[in-house]
Amino acid sequence: MKNKHNKTNNPFYDPSLKKRHTAAKRFKFFALFSLIIAISFLVFFISDMVSKGIPALKQTYVQVEVTYNEKTIKSSRQAIDKKLRKIISRAWIREIPKRVANNPQLMNTTKLVWALADDQVDQYMKGHYYKLKNKDKKTVDELKKLNRVKLQFNSLFFTNGDSKIPEFAGLKSALIGSILTLLVTMLVSFPIGVMTAIYLEEFADDNKFTQIIEVNINNLAAIPSILFGLLGLAIFINLFGMPRSSALVGGLTLSLMTLPIIIVTSRAALRSVPDSIRQAGYGLGLSKIQVVRDHVLPLAFPGVMTGAIIGLAQAMGETAPLIIVGMIAFIPDSPTSITEAATVMPAQIFTWAGMPERAYIEKTAMGILTLLTVLISLNAIAVYLRKKFETKW
Amino acid sequence: MKVKKKSNRVFQSKNRTTQVKETAIKYLLIAASIISVLTTFGILFSILFEALEFFKLKSFVYFITGTEWSPGVEGSKFGAVPIFAGTFIITLIAMSVALPIGIFSAIYMSEYASPKTRGRVKPLLEILAGIPTVVYGFFAAITVAPFIVTVCEALGLNASFNSALASGLVMGIMIIPVISSLSDDVISAVPDSQRKGSLALGLTMAETIKSVVLPAALPGIISASLLGVSKALGETMIVVMAAGLRPNLTMNILEDMTTVTVRIVDALVGDQAFDSPATLSAFALGLALFFVTLVLNIISVYYIRKFKEKYKVNSL
Numbered sequence: 230m231k232n233k234h235n236k237t238n239n240p241f242y243d244p245s246l247k248k249r250h251t252a253a254k255r256f257k258f259f260a261l262f263s264l265i266i267a268i269s270f271l272v273f274f275i276s277d278m279v280s281k282g283i284p285a286l287k288q289t290y291v292q293v294e295v296t297y298n299e300k301t302i303k304s305s306r307q308a309i310d311k312k313l314r315k316i317i318s319r320a321w322i323r324e325i326p327k328r329v330a331n332n333p334q335l336m337n338t339t340k341l342v343w344a345l346a347d348d349q350v351d352q353y354m355k356g357h358y359y360k361l362k363n364k365d366k367k368t369v370d371e372l373k374k375l376n377r378v379k380l381q382f383n384s385l386f387f388t389n390g391d392s393k394i395p396e397f398a399g400l401k402s403a404l405i406g407s408i409l410t411l412l413v414t415m416l417v418s419f420p421i422g423v424m425t426a427i428y429l430e431e432f433a434d435d436n437k438f439t440q441i442i443e444v445n446i447n448n449l450a451a452i453p454s455i456l457f458g459l460l461g462l463a464i465f466i467n468l469f470g471m472p473r474s475s476a477l478v479g480g481l482t483l484s485l486m487t488l489p490i491i492i493v494t495s496r497a498a499l500r501s502v503p504d505s506i507r508q509a510g511y512g513l514g515l516s517k518i519q520v521v522r523d524h525v526l527p528l529a530f531p532g533v534m535t536g537a538i539i540g541l542a543q544a545m546g547e548t549a550p551l552i553i554v555g556m557i558a559f560i561p562d563s564p565t566s567i568t569e570a571a572t573v574m575p576a577q578i579f580t581w582a583g584m585p586e587r588a589y590i591e592k593t594a595m596g597i598l599t600l601l602t603v604l605i606s607l608n609a610i611a612v613y614l615r616k617k618f619e620t621k622w
Numbered sequence: 623m624k625v626k627k628k629s630n631r632v633f634q635s636k637n638r639t640t641q642v643k644e645t646a647i648k649y650l651l652i653a654a655s656i657i658s659v660l661t662t663f664g665i666l667f668s669i670l671f672e673a674l675e676f677f678k679l680k681s682f683v684y685f686i687t688g689t690e691w692s693p694g695v696e697g698s699k700f701g702a703v704p705i706f707a708g709t710f711i712i713t714l715i716a717m718s719v720a721l722p723i724g725i726f727s728a729i730y731m732s733e734y735a736s737p738k739t740r741g742r743v744k745p746l747l748e749i750l751a752g753i754p755t756v757v758y759g760f761f762a763a764i765t766v767a768p769f770i771v772t773v774c775e776a777l778g779l780n781a782s783f784n785s786a787l788a789s790g791l792v793m794g795i796m797i798i799p800v801i802s803s804l805s806d807d808v809i810s811a812v813p814d815s816q817r818k819g820s821l822a823l824g825l826t827m828a829e830t831i832k833s834v835v836l837p838a839a840l841p842g843i844i845s846a847s848l849l850g851v852s853k854a855l856g857e858t859m860i861v862v863m864a865a866g867l868r869p870n871l872t873m874n875i876l877e878d879m880t881t882v883t884v885r886i887v888d889a890l891v892g893d894q895a896f897d898s899p900a901t902l903s904a905f906a907l908g909l910a911l912f913f914v915t916l917v918l919n920i921i922s923v924y925y926i927r928k929f930k931e932k933y934k935v936n937s938l
Contacts, residue, residue, distance in 0.1 A: 249826050256828035257734055263726030264743065267802070270795050271750050277765055278757070424654035432648060433655075445659045451849065451919040452912070453856020455883050456665055459908045462890065463668035485661045492658065518644045546754030549858035549883070553890050575756040575859075582760045582863060590764060597757050604752060 278601070282594030288383035288396060289346040289354045291316060291372060295325065297335045302326045309344070315365050320397035321345040343379070348395040348588035354380060358587055386595060390561040391577060395588035398581070400596055405563040406476060406556070406571035407545060413480020413567055414487055414544050419537055421484075422491030426533075429492075430499040431521050450489040457486050458553025466554060474555035474570040482550050487540040494536025498529040531618030538611040542604050548575040574600050669912055672905035676700075679899045685906060691869040693889065693900035700903050702910070704869035708879030712790045712865065713854040715875060719794025720850055724801030725843060731802070732809040733831055744806070751799035759863030762792035767864055774876060784866035784878035793860050797850045804849065808842025808926075809835060811935045841929040848922040852915040858883040882907045 243249075293313045295301075301308035305325040309317055321344050329335050346354075350369055353359040361369070372378045389399030425442075433439040461482035465471045471478045502525050510520035526533075551557070557576045564571040572580070574596065581593040677685070680700050688701020727747070731740050767788035774781035781787070812835050820830040836843070866878025867888060889904035896902075929935075 249829065253826035253828035256831070257730075260726045260730035260734060263723045264730045267723055267727050267750070267798050268743065268746055270798075271746060274753075274761060274795075277761065281764070421654045421657055424651050425658060428648075428651035428655045432651060442655050442659055445662050447923060448916065448919060449658055449662055451852060451915065451922075452662075452665065453852075453858070453883070453915055455856060455858045455886060456669065456908055456912055458890075459672075459886070459905060460661070460665045460668050463672055463905075464664055467896065468668075488658060488661070516640070516644060518647055542752065546752070546756070548754065548756040549862075549887070552862075552887055555891075557891070575754050578760065579756050579859070579863070582756075582763065593760055593764075597760060600754065601757070604754070605749070608752060 278594050278597050281591060282596075282598040284355050284357070285386065285591035285595035286383055287355075287380040288385065289351040290343040290379055290381055291346045291350070291369075292341060292377035292379075293317060293344050294339055294341050295344070296339045297325070297329050298337050302329055312368055315362070316347050316350045316369055318345040318347050318394060318396045320392060320394040343381075345385070345396055346378070348586060350378075351396055352588055354378065357591075386592070390563060391559060391572070391580070392561060393559075395584070395586045395592060398589070398592055400574065400577060400599060402560045402563045403572050403574045403577035403596075406560065407573040409476035409564060409567050409571060410480045410483065410551075410556075410573050411541060411544060413477055414483040415537065415541060417481060418484035418487040418491055418540065422488050422537075422540075423495050423533055425488075425492050426495035426499060427521060427526070430496050431525065432517070446489050446492055449485075450493070454486060454547055455549040455553065457482050458550030460485070461550060461554040472568050472570070474558045474572075476564060476567040476569070476571045478554045479551045479556045479571070479573065480567065482554055483544040483547060486547065486550070487544045490540040490543060491533075491536050494539065495529070495533045498532025498536065499525060501532065502528045528620070531614050535611045535615045538607055538614070542607040542611075545573075545607070546575055546600065546604060548573075548579055551576055552579070574603075666912065669905050669908045672902055673909040675897065676899060676902035676906045679902070689871055691885075693903060698899055700899065700906075702882075702907065704871040705880055705882055705885055705907070706910075707871055708786065708865070708869065709855060709881040709883075711873070711875060711879060712786050712793065712861065712881055713851060715787060715790025716793035716797055716854045716857075717847070717851060719791055720797035720801055720854075721847060723794075724798045724846075724850070725805055727798070727802040728805035728809055729831060729836075732806050733827070733835065744803070747799045747802055750795070751803070753796075755796065755857060755859040756863070758792050758796050759859040759861075762788050762860055762864035766792055770876075779876060781876040782866065782878040784864065785876050786865060786879040787875045789861050789864040790875070792864065793854055793857055796857070796860065797853055800853055801846045801850045804846035805839070805843050808839045808846070808929060811842075811929075811933060812838045813933060838933075839929070841925040841932075845922040845925040845929070848918045848925070852918040852922070855918075856883065856911060856915055858887060862887050882911050886911075 291313070293309055295308050297308065302325070305322050306314060308325050309322065314322070349359050349361050350365075353361055353366065353369060369378060385397065386399045387404075388401055389397060390402030392398040425446075429439060429442065433442075461478055465478045465481055466473050471481075506524055506528065507520050510524050515523070551573055555570075556572055557580055558570050558572060559580075560570060560572045578593055578596045578600065581589045581596060680698075685700055685702050687703065688699065689703045690699045690701045691704060692699045731743060735743065767783050767785060770785055770788050771781045771783055816834050816838060817830055820834040821827070825833070861881045861884050865884060866880050867884060868878055868880060869885075870877055870879050872879070886904040886907050889901055889907075892900070
């Protein structure tokens with residue numbers, strides 16, 4: 230009753246108010262909805278990768294009798310019963326002579342061992358799509374009844390290099406390649422980046438020259454990464470003649486990309502050191518360089534490190550420029566120096582993603598999970614460093 | 623300015639050797655900062671020279687107006703229009719995903735969410751930005767593209783496994799954090815007095831945002847969007863893995879298309895001689911990409927500077 234009275238007499242009553250409030254609610258809901266969509270993309274994405282990658286943690290092994298003698302060493306296929314030969318990994322069979330060489334006692338014996346199964350058997354065991362002949366499938370089923378087939382932790386994935394045989398392929402060579410490449414990247418971009426930041430923040434006057442440098446750094450951060458690959462190809466490989474596909478060229482190319490990140494974060498860290506520190510230094514008669522070296526830089530160091538780690542994480546996930554400089558070569562053995570041909574983790578993921586065999590899908594997803602774990606830990610370290618050493622002035 | 627220069631002179635050591643050493647250090651620092659300039663010019667000139675080599679062999683006019691791209695050994699034709707069109711369409715798809723979601727997410731985070739929620743959600747979105755693009759590419763090729771094909775089959779449509787839609791959608795997801803993060807910073811930087819004034823006049827929260835906050839933050843939002851576009855144009859791995867290789871001049875987003883970056887990668891991973899037109903065409907495409915992204919970036923910086931000057935914020 231009272232409400233009705235108000236509506237007719239109240240001079241401030243706005244008949245469109247209800248509509249406006251509904252519109253406001255709708256708007257808020259819309260905003261929330263967008264955010265939820267964005268987050269659910271992330272959740273869906275991660276769960277998709279996990280569900281695809283988890284099977285790769287396990288690999289099928291089959292218990293078979295292996296005969297070690299002169300004949301089987303010459304032709305290692307002979308070491309295993311004809312019926313079982315088809316379901317064992319070709320790569321595993323190929324390694325039989327090596328195993329005897331490592332352990333001469335095996336000679337002229339017959340042993341029951343767990344052998345790595347063929348990728349199709351593995352896919353069959355995991356309930357994926359498989360291509361097995363009926364005969365071989367029957368053999369696997371029989372062995373399964375006798376408990377001679379098992380899935381066990383796939384340590385090969387972390388101890389082997391790349392292979393054209395899916396069950397034998399691992400991430401190790403790419404991991405070593407990534408470490409070597411990033412080592413080059415950080416050795417180049419960290420000192421140059423920090424020195425540039427120190428110059429711009431502590432020494433430079435605000436003149437044309439500094440402005441050009443600053444505009445440049447901003448532009449450098451926005452240039453598509455693939456163009457850095459073109460630079461690497463044209464200058465490092467064609468002009469300087471550095472070895473193609475090597476960690477050296479890849480590392481140098483990435484270092485130019487990491488440079489702006491390190492400069493920007495280091496500058497922010499230097500800027501956050503209060504002026505009173507510098508003035509106290511001058512008051513005690515220190516020179517500018519002494520103040521920066523002994524006082525400002527140590528105080529800004531946690532911030533500088535945080536920036537370096539973020540830059541490192543970004544360089545680690547970069548693929549496009551490395552493909553251009555040829556770092557997608559097939560590398561079964563880990564590189565031992567920065568001038569050897571190498572591949573990196575994201576490039577390995579790219580190569581595996583393009584393989585026709587179904588078994589590579591889980592390898593790819595597992596590689597992705599490994600890469601994401603490393604990246605997330607790096608970022609977590611950066612956040613931790615920032616929290617721990619953050620000083621409120 | 624003058625004071626600062628003077629101060630540089632004052633704070634020098636009286637010791638002669640130290641003085642020499644310190645001057646040397648200073649020049650070392652300057653040398654380091656010149657490297658960033660050298661890199662930009664290095665990129666520009668290395669691409670420019672190789673592109674000029676290409677245009678010596680093939681016509682520039684046909685490159686920007688021709689509609690046939692066939693880099694064979696004999697009778698090769700380099701008309702980049704279908705490639706530019708494909709890039710444009712995929713970028714358009716990506717932006718139509720990323721723009722609404724990114725901006726509305728930013729509005730929710732800066733206007734509605736409590737500081738606690740914002741502090742939790744923002745890092746989550748930044749994870750999205752930190753995922754390597756090769757991972758997105760795998761996701762697009764293995765999960766999204768087959769899904770689109772299945773859905774289209776159910777609807778009676780014919781979709782390619784390399785459809786522009788799949789790579790565009792996934793690229794859109796990748797760009798969401800680029801837009802939301804910067805937009806969120808800009809919207810938060812709009813002074814609170816404006817919001818309060820509008821609310822005091824009786825406007826609802828939504829009306830305040832629409833008619834006061836967003837117009838004020840517009841330069842920043844434009845800047846964020848342009849950065850998103852430049853990121854979409856230069857994105858490589860997603861399209862290399864999920865989009866096609868065939869230059870295809872069409873408006874049908876269910877067909878396969880190719881982009882500038884795909885053709886660059888394709889031209890350079892082959893075994894052709896470095897001075898063949900097929901290889902050099904990568905640099906011509908790279909040059910086009912460089913200029914477009916550079917212009918977008920310059921406009922973006924201009925808008926963000928305009929916003930900063932208007933509201934006197936330094937934190938962006």
